[in-house]
Amino acid sequence: MGKDLLYKDLAKYYDVIYYWKDYSKEAGLLVKLISKYKKSEGKELLEAGCGTGHHLQFLKDNFKCTGTDINQEMLNVAKKKNKDVTFRKADMIDMKLNKKFDVIISMFSSIGYVKTITNLKKTLQNFSGHLKSGGVLIIEPWFSQDQFTNSKTQLISYEDDKIKIARMSKSKRKGNISILDMDYLVSESGEDTKHFKDRHELGLFETEKTLELMESAGLKSRMLKNGFMKGRGVFIGVKE
Numbered sequence: 001m002g003k004d005l006l007y008k009d010l011a012k013y014y015d016v017i018y019y020w021k022d023y024s025k026e027a028g029l030l031v032k033l034i035s036k037y038k039k040s041e042g043k044e045l046l047e048a049g050c051g052t053g054h055h056l057q058f059l060k061d062n063f064k065c066t067g068t069d070i071n072q073e074m075l076n077v078a079k080k081k082n083k084d085v086t087f088r089k090a091d092m093i094d095m096k097l098n099k100k101f102d103v104i105i106s107m108f109s110s111i112g113y114v115k116t117i118t119n120l121k122k123t124l125q126n127f128s129g130h131l132k133s134g135g136v137l138i139i140e141p142w143f144s145q146d147q148f149t150n151s152k153t154q155l156i157s158y159e160d161d162k163i164k165i166a167r168m169s170k171s172k173r174k175g176n177i178s179i180l181d182m183d184y185l186v187s188e189s190g191e192d193t194k195h196f197k198d199r200h201e202l203g204l205f206e207t208e209k210t211l212e213l214m215e216s217a218g219l220k221s222r223m224l225k226n227g228f229m230k231g232r233g234v235f236i237g238v239k240e
């Protein structure tokens with residue numbers, strides 16, 4: 001069983017696995033939220049846990065973008081798509097970029113990978129430390145404890161002339177950690193079908209606790225019910 005293989009050996013397939021996500025539309029909503037909540041004057045934007053840089057592709061016309069991720073394989077894909085964006089390998093829990101931003105975003109559950117409340121606190125304080133006064137933090141969360149469905153099986157597939165991918169994902173829960181066990185079948189034309197087993201572990205954080213930690217990190221904070229994916233909401237924090 002691999003761990004976070006999706007962001008390592010399978011990183012080159014990430015964009016086709018998530019072909020159904022409308023990154024352009026999500027970037028449009030980000031631009032609206034930023035213009036509503038940002039009070040600082042500049043246009044420096046950081047995406048922490050940027051993955052393959054798909055949001056940045058649509059944000060780079062409006063902002064001066066930097067992307068960070070803990071997995072080099074994801075950054076390699078991101079760099080190919082965004083030659084004009086700065087990328088750095090960094091862990092969002094303790095990264096030190098020696099720079100302050102007007103906007104920090106963390107999208108599509110990346111925050112869940114910090115796993116524990118202690119790490120969540122460190123991450124939020126670190127985000128706040130990288131924000132200019134009046135800068136805005138936007139976090140699209142993973143599920144909270146109430147929202148997470150235990151023992152759920154999900155099947156997704158993608159196919160075109162060159163590649164076919166099937167993924168079966170099963171969820172379980174250990175305390176406040178959600179565990180996703182995934183089986184991938186990948187068939188590229190001219191090659192044998194490959195089977196990968198992958199596990200992901202994400203923390204289940206309560207909305208109220210996240211808001212409390214954001215406030216104590218010096219961010220005026222709220223959760224908007226309607227975010228990017230149904231039922232997940234979005235956290236907004238403005239640096240005081």
Ligand SMILES: C[S@@+](CC[C@H](N)C(=O)[O-])C[C@H]1O[C@@H](n2cnc3c(N)ncnc32)[C@H](O)[C@@H]1O
Pocket residue numbers: 007048049050051052053054055068069070071074090091092093106107108109110113114
């Ligand atoms: C579900 S993907 C989301 C990627 C991208 N934001 C998107 O919307 O497609 C989660 C990403 O978080 C990254 N990640 C996980 N833990 C991290 C950490 N502690 N610091 C930085 N990135 C991390 C993974 O490598 C992966 O690229």
